[in-house]
Amino acid sequence: MTRYFITDFRTGRILEDLPVYRGPWSDPLNDVEKIRLTLDLDDEDVRSLDWWSLAAVGKHAVGVAEGDRIMAYGPLWNAKYQRDSAELELDALGTGSYFDYRTIIPLVAKSLGVDRFVIPDPADATKTIPNPAVATKLSGLSLGTIAKRWLQQSMQWTGGNIPIAFQADEAGIHERNFEGVDFKGVREAIRQLQEVENGPETNFQARFIGNGQFVESLFETGTNASPLITSPTVHGWDLTAPESSVTDFEVDIDGTALADIAWGTGGRAADTVLVARAVSDELTRNDYPLFEQVDSSRTSVKEQGTLDAHAAAALYDGSRPWQTWSFKVQADETPFVGTYATGDFCRLTVGKFDPKTDAGDPFVPGGTYEHRIVGLAGDEDGSDISIYCSPKRKDS
Numbered sequence: 001m002t003r004y005f006i007t008d009f010r011t012g013r014i015l016e017d018l019p020v021y022r023g024p025w026s027d028p029l030n031d032v033e034k035i036r037l038t039l040d041l042d043d044e045d046v047r048s049l050d051w052w053s054l055a056a057v058g059k060h061a062v063g064v065a066e067g068d069r070i071m072a073y074g075p076l077w078n079a080k081y082q083r084d085s086a087e088l089e090l091d092a093l094g095t096g097s098y099f100d101y102r103t104i105i106p107l108v109a110k111s112l113g114v115d116r117f118v119i120p121d122p123a124d125a126t127k128t129i130p131n132p133a134v135a136t137k138l139s140g141l142s143l144g145t146i147a148k149r150w151l152q153q154s155m156q157w158t159g160g161n162i163p164i165a166f167q168a169d170e171a172g173i174h175e176r177n178f179e180g181v182d183f184k185g186v187r188e189a190i191r192q193l194q195e196v197e198n199g200p201e202t203n204f205q206a207r208f209i210g211n212g213q214f215v216e217s218l219f220e221t222g223t224n225a226s227p228l229i230t231s232p233t234v235h236g237w238d239l240t241a242p243e244s245s246v247t248d249f250e251v252d253i254d255g256t257a258l259a260d261i262a263w264g265t266g267g268r269a270a271d272t273v274l275v276a277r278a279v280s281d282e283l284t285r286n287d288y289p290l291f292e293q294v295d296s297s298r299t300s301v302k303e304q305g306t307l308d309a310h311a312a313a314a315l316y317d318g319s320r321p322w323q324t325w326s327f328k329v330q331a332d333e334t335p336f337v338g339t340y341a342t343g344d345f346c347r348l349t350v351g352k353f354d355p356k357t358d359a360g361d362p363f364v365p366g367g368t369y370e371h372r373i374v375g376l377a378g379d380e381d382g383s384d385i386s387i388y389c390s391p392k393r394k395d396s
Contacts (some may be wrong), residue, residue, distance in 0.1 A: 002382030004037060006054055009061040009075050009098075012163035012214040016054060017047050018062070021087070023380035026063045028193055029342050029373075029390075030096030030201055034071035035062055040312045047250055050395065051088055052176030055079035062092045063206060063215060064378070069338035071378065073206035073215060074098070095204035095217045096119035099187040104155040104178045109134045110157065117181050130227040134180025142172035144200040147190045151219060154186055164204070172224055195287060201229045203342065228343065234370070234393040235340045237329060239361065240351035245330040247384070251364060253394055258319030260284055260294035264311040266301035276307040278315040289314060293318055320393040328384045337378075337385050344373050346387070 004018040022038040041047045054060065055076070063073035074094035081088050109117075117134055121127040136153065138146050149168050155161045176193075178184045193199050200222030209216050220229050237246050260283045267274035286291055293314050299309045325348070331337035340346065352366025353357060360366055375388035 002064065002378070002380060004062065004380070006076075007061045007063065007215050009059060009160055010159065012209075012216050013190070014074035014213055014215065015060070016049060016093040019043065020380050021075045024377065025063060025379070026375060026377040027072050027094075027342050028375045028388075030203075032096045034072055034094075035064060035074070035090075035092040037062060037074050037090040037092075039088045039090070040079075041088055041243075043391055051081075054080075055088065055090060060276050061095075061215075062090060065208075066337045066382065068208065070206040070208065070215065073375065074204075078205045094162070095162075095206065095279055096187055096190075098203075099151070099154070099190070100185060100246070102160065104136050104150050104153070104182070104186055104189055105134055105180050106153060107156045109180055115326065124330075130181050131335060135178065137175070137181075140171060141174055142170040142200070142221075143174050143193045143196070144202070144223060145170045145172065146174060146176050146219060147200070147202060148219060148261075150189060150256070151185050156360055159331055163209075163214065164216045165216055167221065168296045170223055186320040189206075196344045198227050200227045201344070203229055205341075225372065230372075231344045232337050233339075233344065234350070235335045235344060235346040235373075239333075239347065240347040240349055240359075243314070245333040246348075247328045248386075249327040250325070253321050253332070254324070254391075255321040257293065258283060258291040259315055260288075260320065261292045261317060262311045262314040263292065263294045264307045265294075265296045266298035266307045266312070268299045272302070274307050276299065276304070276305055276311040278308070278311040280315055280319060282319040291318065320395055324391045325369075325389040326355035328386050331378075331383055332387050340387075342374060342376055346371055346373055346389070 004020045004023055005014050006016050007014050015265045018037060018039065020037045020038040025033065025035045027033045038047050049104045057076050061073060061075045061349050064071050073090050074095065076090055078091040091388055113136060116220055117131055118128045119131045121129045138149055140306045151164065156270045186288040190202055195203060204217040204218055205215045206215050222228055238244060239246050239249065252319065260280050262278040264276035265274065285355055286357055294309060295314055298307055347368050347370050349363045349368045353360035353362045371389035373387055
């Protein structure tokens with residue numbers, strides 16, 4: 001059964017269950033969950049609650065759960081009341097969105113005079129340097145643990161200690177340094193960690209604690225050995241089974257990035273001109289016409305090798321069309337909702353089409369296909385869960 005609730009975000013204490021009228025939610029991989037609730041203030045049970053206090057943006061959070069598993073949870077950022085329609089709309093984003101409003105800076109910065117954020121350079125009295133007392137310098141750690149340390153530092157500030165649990169530390173070869181005067185946003189820095197080669201995935205997985213009276217978020221990260229956050233279980237759905245629980249099955253095939261030649265330009269921010277080129281015959285060898293792609297967005301790139309790498313990546317992306325699968329499943333049929341999560345792998349079995357009996361799929365060749373779940377979504381009905389898979393190359 002789908003449950004909606006509202007909490008005190010700073011403590012995680014559940015304040016009320018919410019009788020929502022509409023409640024779409026989504027959980028995309030490596031991004032914050034999204035929840036939009038609509039409440040009917042003509043409903044006697046709804047209008048009896050103190051919404052002027054409950055709809056406290058920035059202070060309260062909302063969540064949606066299927067059974068014991070919280071599917072989406074995070075701070076309330078917008079409340080919109082419409083008297084004529086008697087509707088109250090609440091918009092929330094995942095826990096990670098809170099860290100759009102936090103910076104990577106140690107607690108000492110709260111009491112240190114702002115005139116001390118920059119100090120004279122000991123090596124040259126005519127110059128100044130950022131004060132190392134308000135710097136955050138980390139080394140010898142995995143990228144996931146560096147992200148963890150940034151969060152933990154932000155939680156040392158009064159009012160910043162929201163209920164978050166963490167994985168154990170992991171050693172590594174990485175380092176990251178920020179000066180206090182950088183005022184680097186925590187979420188922005190974590191997002192940049194994800195984007196580096198073999199960068200770790202991160203996730204705030206909300207869960208019930210304290211006999212179900214409170215909510216906390218476990219900050220999950222990929223590891224040195226396995227940057228992906230995923231379950232060892234591969235979930236399966238059979239489209240060929242009688243009365244299959246799969247509906248709304250869609251395949252979107254995109255050829256707009258096709259390329260046998262990928263060009264890149266850069267260096268203009270440094271008053272130089274760099275040109276990169278990557279060439280293949282992958283498409284023309286398979287009877288496609290010639291395609292080119294030009295990337296002129298790398299104006300800040302100053303190294304030829306970096307620009308070459310971007311061109312090579314564009315060539316790989318363009319070597320085949322990309323396919324994206326999506327479908328819906330019934331929440332109360334195996335695999336049950338809550339047993340699969342964003343980041344997990346799944347297998348879909350498709351039957352070979354038989355024109356005589358009309359059995360099987362008339363578009364997708366029969367077989368078993370493995371995909372990665374990169375998004376889940378649902379609503380107040382709770383009977384169906386939408387599953388979105390990662391784009392992958394269409395090799396044949």
